[in-house]
Amino acid sequence: MALHEPDRRHPKQHIGRAGLASAFRWSILLNSTLSGVQLVIGIGFGSLALIGDAIHNLGDVAGLGLGWGAERLSTRPPSERFTYGFGRSTQLAALINGVLVAMASAVVVVEAIQRLSDPQPLVSGPVAWAAAAGIVVNLGSASLFGHGGGGHGGHHHDLNRRAAVLHLLSDALVSVAVLASALLVGLTGWHWLDPLTAIGVGVAVGYTGVVLIRDALVVLLDGIPSHIRPEEVRRTLLELPGVVNVHHVHIWSLSTTQVALTAHVCRKDCGMDDLELLHRAKDALAAIGVEHSTLQLEPG
Numbered sequence: 482m483a484l485h486e487p488d489r490r491h492p493k494q495h496i497g498r499a500g501l502a503s504a505f506r507w508s509i510l511l512n513s514t515l516s517g518v519q520l521v522i523g524i525g526f527g528s529l530a531l532i533g534d535a536i537h538n539l540g541d542v543a544g545l546g547l548g549w550g551a552e553r554l555s556t557r558p559p560s561e562r563f564t565y566g567f568g569r570s571t572q573l574a575a576l577i578n579g580v581l582v583a584m585a586s587a588v589v590v591v592e593a594i595q596r597l598s599d600p601q602p603l604v605s606g607p608v609a610w611a612a613a614a615g616i617v618v619n620l621g622s623a624s625l626f627g628h629g630g631g632g633h634g635g636h637h638h639d640l641n642r643r644a645a646v647l648h649l650l651s652d653a654l655v656s657v658a659v660l661a662s663a664l665l666v667g668l669t670g671w672h673w674l675d676p677l678t679a680i681g682v683g684v685a686v687g688y689t690g691v692v693l694i695r696d697a698l699v700v701l702l703d704g705i706p707s708h709i710r711p712e713e714v715r716r717t718l719l720e721l722p723g724v725v726n727v728h729h730v731h732i733w734s735l736s737t738t739q740v741a742l743t744a745h746v747c748r749k750d751c752g753m754d755d756l757e758l759l760h761r762a763k764d765a766l767a768a769i770g771v772e773h774s775t776l777q778l779e780p781g
Contacts, residue, residue, distance in 0.1 A: 501642070504625035505549035508649065512542050515618045522611045526604040529596055530659045530679040533589035534615055537655055537686055540585045541648040544578035548645050568736025569701070576697035578648065582690030590683035596676040603675050605667030612663060615656030623649035651689045655682045703733040706740055709770055717765050718744065721758060723751030725781040732771065741773040742766060749781035 516538040523531035554570040626646050662678035665671065696707070705711060709732055718727045726747035735741045748758065755778055766774045 501552060501626070502549065504622075505545055505552070505645070507625055508622040508645070509542055509545045509549070511618045511622055512538050512545065512649075512652075515615055516542060519611050519615065522607045526607050527601045528603055528608040528659070528663065528675055529589075529593055529601075530662055530675050530682060531608050531611055533585075533593070533679045533682050533686075534612065534652065534655045534659050536585045536589060537582070537648075537652050537682075538615070538619075540578075540581045541652060544574075544581055544648055545645055547574040547577055548642075550574070565735050565741075568734075568739055571736050572697055572700045572734065575643075576694060576701065578645075579690045579693030579697055582648065582651075583687050583694065584690075586683040586685075586687030586690060588683075590680055590687070593676040593679035593683060597673060597680070600672040600676060603663070603666050603672050605663040609660055609663040609667070612656045612660035616653050616660065619649045619653035619656065623653070647689055647693060651686055655686060658682055658685075700734045705732045706734050706770075709740055713769055714742065714766070714771065717769055718746055718762060721746075721762055721765065722753050723748040723758065723781070725749055729777075735773060739773055740771045741775075742771045743775045743777075745777045745779055747779045747781045 516535045519531050519535035519538065523529070523535055548571070550570075552571060554567040557567050559566040623646050626642055626649075658678050658681060662674050666674050700706065711730065711732065714732060715727050715730065718724055724746055727744055728747070729743070729745040731743045733741055746762065759776055759778070762776055763774055766772075
């Protein structure tokens with residue numbers, strides 16, 4: 482006997498979706514404005530580090546747009562052809578986000594290395610103010626995903642939301658580095674600090690992009706999500722009444738928020754009927770993060 486129960490969304494999840502859409506919308510608006518201001522100031526006052534920050538922000542805007550679109554797709558119901566729905570679109574968006582970040586960081590590093598041998602004059606005051614604005618905007622945008630985007634800490638197991646938060650927090654750190662560099666240039670006159678800061682910024686940002694690409698590929702290749710421990714899943718099933726063995730266990734992600742499982746469960750007679758056992762197994766698996774399970778019962 483097998484049991485497959487469809488996902489039942491709690492009303493709070495609908496509230497979380499609305500908050501998430503608002504987080505994406507405001508983050509895109511704020512970061513678009515910030516990018517434009519930073520590009521103008523960076524070009525006008527000679528700061529490659531600030532230009533790099535602006536490019537990263539533009540990557541954030543593109544990535545946030547992709548993430549928002551993917552979130553909307555993931556809420557569409559399954560169709561006759563796409564029987565699992567469109568949740569994988571969130572994973573694809575996370576992968577594209579990572580590629581964008583890595584590419585932008587490479588451009589900044591190459592340009593900074595070229596400029597390091599011939600530092601350009603830098604007007605530190607406007608650059609420092611623009612960097613400070615970047616810190617405020619990015620930290621504020623990241624907080625939207627933590628509170629409005631599905632509840633406190635809601636991004637931790639959602640790769641698409643984590644991608645957005647990772648972009649924003651890394652950009653805040655970039656802005657901190659640019660601010661410190663601009664202040665030091667203003668105090669010392671060492672203009673080579675700006676391209677040197679840009680190299681450090683590019684490497685740090687590139688690392689976050691590579692990590693995001695790696696995590697997205699694991700999910701797209703049906704790897705077990707990092708927050709799910711296979712031994713805990715097996716132990717949870719083996720602790721059910723009458724269960725003597727578990728095999729053919731497969732765990733993968735349907736989306737950045739939904740984990741699926743199929744397994745064969747061997748059981749002996751313990752006075753509990755099959756349907757009750759399957760429902761108890763479903764509840765136990767949901768408690769450890771596996772919300773979509775299909776189980777096949779076999780004689781022990």
